[in-house]
Every structure is written in structure tokens, then in C-alpha cells.
Amino acid sequence: MLKLEGLTKSFGDIVAVDGVSFSVQEGEIFGLLGENGAGKTTTLRMLATMLKPTSGTAKLGKYDVVADPEQVRGSIGILFGGETGLYDRLTVAENIRYFGELNDMPSADIKRRTDQLSAAFGMQDYIHRRAGKLSKGMKQKAAFARSIIHDPGIMLFDEPTSGLDVGAMREVHAFILQCKAEGKTIVLSSHIMNEVEKLCDRIGIIHQGRLVDVGSIGELRAKYGGDSLEEIFVKLAEVVR
Amino acid sequence: MSLRHMWIVFRKEARDLARDRRTLVSSLLIPLIMYPVLFGLMSMGMDKLDRDIQQNITVALAPSSDTGEVRDFLQNRVFLGRESIRLVEINVDPVEAIKKGEARFVLEVAADFEEKIATHQPVAISILYDDSDTMAAGSVGIVNQAIAAYGQSLVVERLNELGISTDILQPVRIDYASIPDDQKSGNHMILMMLPMMMTIMIAVGGIPAATDLVAGEKERSTFEPLLTTKPGRMSLLFGKYLTVTLFSLVSVVAQFAGMTMGILVNPGYLSMNGSSPGLGGFSVPLGALVLVILITVALGMVFAGLQLAISTYSRSFKEAQTYLSFLIFVAMIPAYATMMMQPQDLQAVMFAVPVLNAIAALKMVLGGAISNTNLLIALFSSMIYVIITLVFSARLFRRENVLFRS
Ligand SMILES: Nc1ncnc2c1ncn2[C@@H]1O[C@H](COP(=O)(O)OP(=O)(O)OP(=O)(O)O)[C@@H](O)[C@H]1O
Ligand SMILES: [Mg+2]
Numbered sequence: 001m002l003k004l005e006g007l008t009k010s011f012g013d014i015v016a017v018d019g020v021s022f023s024v025q026e027g028e029i030f031g032l033l034g035e036n037g038a039g040k041t042t043t044l045r046m047l048a049t050m051l052k053p054t055s056g057t058a059k060l061g062k063y064d065v066v067a068d069p070e071q072v073r074g075s076i077g078i079l080f081g082g083e084t085g086l087y088d089r090l091t092v093a094e095n096i097r098y099f100g101e102l103n104d105m106p107s108a109d110i111k112r113r114t115d116q117l118s119a120a121f122g123m124q125d126y127i128h129r130r131a132g133k134l135s136k137g138m139k140q141k142a143a144f145a146r147s148i149i150h151d152p153g154i155m156l157f158d159e160p161t162s163g164l165d166v167g168a169m170r171e172v173h174a175f176i177l178q179c180k181a182e183g184k185t186i187v188l189s190s191h192i193m194n195e196v197e198k199l200c201d202r203i204g205i206i207h208q209g210r211l212v213d214v215g216s217i218g219e220l221r222a223k224y225g226g227d228s229l230e231e232i233f234v235k236l237a238e239v240v241r
Numbered sequence: 242m243s244l245r246h247m248w249i250v251f252r253k254e255a256r257d258l259a260r261d262r263r264t265l266v267s268s269l270l271i272p273l274i275m276y277p278v279l280f281g282l283m284s285m286g287m288d289k290l291d292r293d294i295q296q297n298i299t300v301a302l303a304p305s306s307d308t309g310e311v312r313d314f315l316q317n318r319v320f321l322g323r324e325s326i327r328l329v330e331i332n333v334d335p336v337e338a339i340k341k342g343e344a345r346f347v348l349e350v351a352a353d354f355e356e357k358i359a360t361h362q363p364v365a366i367s368i369l370y371d372d373s374d375t376m377a378a379g380s381v382g383i384v385n386q387a388i389a390a391y392g393q394s395l396v397v398e399r400l401n402e403l404g405i406s407t408d409i410l411q412p413v414r415i416d417y418a419s420i421p422d423d424q425k426s427g428n429h430m431i432l433m434m435l436p437m438m439m440t441i442m443i444a445v446g447g448i449p450a451a452t453d454l455v456a457g458e459k460e461r462s463t464f465e466p467l468l469t470t471k472p473g474r475m476s477l478l479f480g481k482y483l484t485v486t487l488f489s490l491v492s493v494v495a496q497f498a499g500m501t502m503g504i505l506v507n508p509g510y511l512s513m514n515g516s517s518p519g520l521g522g523f524s525v526p527l528g529a530l531v532l533v534i535l536i537t538v539a540l541g542m543v544f545a546g547l548q549l550a551i552s553t554y555s556r557s558f559k560e561a562q563t564y565l566s567f568l569i570f571v572a573m574i575p576a577y578a579t580m581m582m583q584p585q586d587l588q589a590v591m592f593a594v595p596v597l598n599a600i601a602a603l604k605m606v607l608g609g610a611i612s613n614t615n616l617l618i619a620l621f622s623s624m625i626y627v628i629i630t631l632v633f634s635a636r637l638f639r640r641e642n643v644l645f646r647s
Contacts, residue, residue, distance in 0.1 A: 011642070048469040051641055074471040083462040089260040090253075101249045102470035146466075156469075 001026055002047075002154060002185050006056030009042050016042040018209035019056065024185050024202075029176065031200030032189040033233065039209040040189035044080075044158045047187065049073055060154050074103055077152035081159035084143035088132025092123060092142040095131055096149050103150035110149065117145040140168060144175050155179050157188040161195060173199060193229040203229075205236055212236050242479065246472035250480025254454060255487060264449040268488045272442055272496040276503030294379035301331040301344035303369070311350045319391045326387060335369055345377045346370045346384055361399065436603035437576040439493060440596065443541050444572035446492025447485040448565045451548030454481045456561035468644075478549070478638045482631070485545035490538065525606055532616040533606045539623035540599040544568070546630030553637050556646050572596055584608025592619040595626045
């Protein structure tokens with residue numbers, strides 16, 4: 001369960017996120033769709049407690065991002081687009097262990113779960129090799145494993161496929177669906193219509209910091225009479241302007 | 242803030258950096274080999290110069306006095322038994338010969354020298370040489386001394402003929418005695434330079450670590466995932482802070498080890514006059530030693546705090562490196578300014594000024610005249626500076642617009 005209430009963030013005069021409210025059910029994938037600069041990353045950073053909201057708040061499970069940031073961080077996993085964010089001079093296992101330790105896991109649990117994830121992602125051959133020496137695909141799997149080492153109930157994905165080729169993109173999509181199958185609550189930001197259509201149960205369209213509409217793809221289609229999400233998106237953007 | 246989280250971060254960062262070649266080279270290897278190499282090169286250079294000065298001293302005769310008699314006089318009487326002085330022939334004008342390096346000295350000896358000696362009159366010998374030439378300037382004394390010794394032997398001969406003791410030439414004799422050298426070893430060059438070198442090394446030692454730990458993390462985009470893990474910002478910061486402090490102290494220890502090796506390579510370098518290292522009797526009271534070590538560690542922490550703050554503020558690795566190299570000046574200015582200052586010239590106020598206080602404390606302890614009050618002032622003020630720099634970097638580390646700049 002995840003619930004945002006009037007979440008707002010200003011940087012000086014710029015209101016990057018403006019009173020965003022929505023909620024996501026357990027096991028649901030919520031897509032945050034918006035153009036460049038719409039406020040997706042800022043929203044997700046507030047959910048991950050990296051940024052403090054200017055006003056409003058959000059609850060992740062029973063924890064509040066403003067009141068209990070530490071517990072919030074302990075219950076989320078993130079995968080932010082672009083680089084995998086692994087430490088090149090540490091092995092895959094060490095990278096995973098570091099995040100397990102930081103999230104207060106007992107050593108034995110880390111070991112057990114690392115073995116399990118290593119088998120699940122087929123990383124046995126390179127689990128003890130330095131991350132810097134691995135191929136992009138290997139790194140990506142290591143980053144997946146690291147993000148869920150502590151079995152978080154909530155996953156945040158910020159444009160997780162940006163800059164990836166088709167194969168890698170499919171891997172990411174499979175991973176997101178696997179998280180959903182495990183019952184995790186997921187927020188995914190994207191500006192790629194297809195991705196959102198393929199993965200998300202519900203979609204929030206964010207434009208210039210405001211959430212302009214929320215609904216399932218079916219609902220949005222019915223409401224705006226459009227065919228593709230792209231058309232709906234363009235119409236909505238025009239309405240706001 | 243959680244000590245356990247701090248420790249996890251510290252352990253990971255230390256291991257991570259221990260695998261980084263650049264950090265190892267600049268925090269460990271360079272401090273370790275700097276002195277042995279420096280001392281070794283210096284002693285090699287000195288030895289060569291010494292040999293050149295001492296040996297192969299070429300002496301020629303000016304055309305006016307280039308006769309068989311003069312040649313024989315110099316060879317078999319004046320320079321007799323002086324292996325290092327060699328008579329050479331020159332075919333050009335004396336000045337030219339010296340410039341070309343055919344001879345280091347050109348001598349002119351009065352033609353009537355035999356008669357002068359027989360009649361107890363001074364023999365005029367003039368020496369032409371280039372005193373801007375290091376080797377000639379260095380060996381002119383040897384030639385001079387050879388001639389003077391010959392003169393002296395004539396004096397002894399003549400006095401003996403007259404049946405007079407040579408004591409008549411020495412109406413007063415002076416004996417010098419120096420007071421015993423307990424603890425005070427002020428004239429040792431190393432003791433004057435050590436505080437300077439150590440301070441600069443402390444300022445430099447943590448830089449690779451500090452650059453890597455925040456600016457580097459930002460640049461490699463490992464920082465955001467880290468910020469979404471459970472530990473609070475301050476636990477992350479302190480873990481990193483301890484790592485930077487560790488590396489600046491590692492470089493100090495490496496430097497000491499290197500210096501010890503350097504001294505073994507060239508003991509003469511220890512003292513100004515190139516003789517008697519005499520560190521054997523050097524000792525520091527335990528209490529003062531502990532204080533000065535604490536002060537040194539505190540200085541390392543002050544720099545670690547500043548370096549992390551700068552690394553946090555920087556947008557990129559390059560930017561951090563640029564800013565951090567300016568920080569070295571902060572250490573260099575007081576270090577050079579006080580380099581030649583003797584321990585007895587230290588003033589109490591220096592023990593309260595940042596950076597300078599550590600230099601002053603080191604100088605004082607090495608110099609021997611220890612004031613525990615001043616050491617305590619230095620320690621106390623250092624601790625205040627540690628806190629100030631820590632608070633400063635903590636505030637910066639909390640600032641969103643600094644952490645998420647792009
Ligand atoms: N740290 C910051 N300081 C100042 N302004 C910021 C900061 N972070 C984001 N902004 C501004 O806030 C707005 C929203 O940015 P945000 O990164 O959230 O958008 P986004 O939807 O993620 O866009 P993109 O698709 O480009 O990633 C933009 O106008 C951006 O310039
Ligand atoms: Mg973004």
C-alpha cells in the first residue's frame with residue numbers, strides 16, 4: 001500500500017511537483033507517465049525520502065516519508081534508470097551484501113538470499129567477480145538482485161529502461177512483472193507509452209508537476225475516446241495548456 | 242545516527258579504496274618511497290660532486306712560468322704526495338684553458354723562486370681559477386692547503402736551523418668544548434622540515450579518498466541507490482569521514498616508514514652540516530608524545546572534514562580535484578612560513594591557530610623544550626576545529642540542492 005497526499009516540492013520558484021495525490025494497492029503496478037521535466041524523478045525521490053516534500057506527505061505501508069524516513073527506506077527497493085549504480089571495485093556478491101547490511105539484514109540471511117537470487121538470475125558464474133569487469137547484461141542482473149536483497153514490499157522504478165537496447169529492456173520488464181508476481185507494490189515512471197501500457201495496472205499522467213488524470217488504460221480510453229495512450233496524453237496536455 | 246551503519250559504511254569504503262590503484266599510489270606508495278628516493282638521489286648527487294671536487298684536480302702553468310724548474314718544483318716539492326692534484330699541459334691562453342675545462346687552475350710562480358727560498362723571502366704564487374665554477378671553488382682550498390703546507394714545512398725547517406721550537410708560532414691555543422646535547426637537537430634539518438612535510442602530507446593523504454567517496458559516487462551514479470538504503474545521511478557521512486581520516490593517517494604512517502628507510506639510505510641528510518646524525522639520544526616524554534599524536538590525528542580529521550565537504554559540494558570528480566588541490570595551499574602556507582622557525586621562536590598564540598597549531602606542537606616536541614600547557618592548547622583548539630569542520634560538512638551533506646546538483 002502506498003498513498004500520496006498533496007505531495008509538493010519546490011526548488012526556489014520552480015514547483016517541480018504540485019499537490020500530487022494517488023494511491024497504489026498491494027501487488028499493483030502504478031505508472032507515472034510524463035514528459036521530460038514533468039516531475040517524475042522528483043516524485044520518486046520524495047517517496048524514497050531522498051528529498052523532503054515542501055508540503056504534503058506520502059505513506060509507504062504504515063510509514064510516513066516525513067515522520068519515519070528510515071523505516072520507509074528499509075521497506076523500499078529502487079532501480080533508477082541510466083547506470084546500474086554498482087560499485088565497480090566490489091564483486092557482485094559484495095555489492096549485494098553491502099545493501100543487505102545497510103538494510104539491517106543478519107549475515108546468514110544475506111548469504112542465503114544471495115545464493116537464492118544468484119540462482120534465480122543465473123549469476124553463479126560471475127557472482128564473485130568485480131562488477132566493473134562485467135558486461136552490461138550481467139551488471140543489470142546484479143543490480144536487480146541488489147535492489148531486492150532485503151525483500152522490500154515496495155519497488156520504485158524511475159525510467160528503468162532509459163538508454164537500454166531491446167533485449168535489456170525486456171529483461172527489465174520481466175523483472176518488474178516478477179516483482180508484481182511476488183506481491184510487491186510498484187511505482188514506475190516512464191515517458192514511453194508502450195512500456196506503461198504493457199506493464200501498468202493504473203496510470204497517472206503527470207504534467208508540469210501536476211497529476212492531470214489517473215485511471216486504468218481502459219478507463220482513460222473510455223473517458224477521452226482516444227485509441228492510443230499517446231493520443232490521450234496529447235489531448236490531456238492540450239487541456240492543461 | 243547509528244554506529245553500526247557507520248561501521249558498515251567505513252568497512253566497505255576502506256575495502257573499496259584499498260582496491261583503487263590511484264588511491265593506493267598517492268596515499269601509500271608515494272609517501273612510502275618519496276624519502277628513500279629523495280635521500281638516495283641527494284646522496285648520489287653529493288657523492289659525485291664530492292668526488293669531483295676531491296679528485297682529479299688539474300693544475301696547469303701559465304706560459305710565463307712554464308719551465309722545467311717550476312714544473313719540477315711543483316711536482317716534486319709543493320704537490321709531492323698529493324695524488325689528487327695533477328699537473329697538465331695547456332696549449333692555449335690560461336683563461337681560455339679554464340673556460341674549456343682543460344685545467345681547473347692555472348698557476349704562476351715567480352721565476353726566481355729558488356733564490357727567494359734561499360734568501361728567506363716570500364715566493365709569489367698566483368692562482369687563476371673560475372670561482373663561479375662549483376668544482377673549482379670547491380677544490381681551491383685543497384690547492385691552497387697543499388701550498389700552505391709546503392710553506393709550513395719551510396718554516397719548520399728554518400726554525401730548526403735556528404734551534405727554535407715551533408711553539409713560538411702559537412702564542413695562544415684555543416680548545417672548543419660543546420655542552421652535552423640532551424633532547425635539544427635543534428640544528429637537525431630533518432627536525433625543522435618534518436612538521437612541514439607532515440602537515441602537507443596529512444593535507445594530501447586524504448584527497449584521493451575524499452574525492453572518490455562523494456564526488457566519485459555521484460559521478461558513477463552509485464550515490465542515489467546508497468541514499469535510499471536504511472541508514473540516515475549522518476551515518477553515511479561519518480562512515481565516509483572515518484575512511485578519509487584513515488587514509489590521511491595511513492599516508493602519515495607510510496611517510497614515517499619511508500623517512501626511516503630514507504635515513505638508512507643516507508644518514509648524512511639528517512643534519513645541516515652533513516655529519517653526525519645523532520638521533521640516537523633523541524627522546525620525547527611519553528605524555529607529550531601522546532598529545533602530539535592526538536594533535537596530528539585531529540589535524541587529519543580537520544582536513545578529512547574539509548575534504549568531504551568539498552567533495553560533497555562538487556558536481557564532478559574533476560571539479561572536486563580542482564577544489565581539493567587548492568586546499569593543499571591551506572597547509573602549505575603556514576608550513577612553509579614556519580619552516581625555518583626554531584622551537585624557541587614559537588609563540589603561545591600559534592598553538593591556537595588551525596593547522597599552525599599542529600606544526601607548532603610538532604616543532605616544539607621535536608625541539609625538546611616542551612610546554613604541556615601549549616600542547617593542551619593545541620589539542621583543545623584542534624578539537625574545536627574538528628567539530629567546526631564536521632558540523633560544516635554535515636550541514637552541506639544534508640542540503641538537497643548540494644547533493645542533487647547536476
Ligand atoms: N535539484 C533540483 N534543483 C532545482 N530544480 C530541480 C531539481 N531537480 C529537478 N528540478 C526541476 O524540477 C522539474 C522536474 O524535474 P524532474 O527531474 O522531476 O522531471 P522528470 O519528470 O523526471 O523529467 P525527465 O524525464 O527529464 O527525467 C524540472 O523542471 C527540473 O528542472
Ligand atoms: Mg527523471
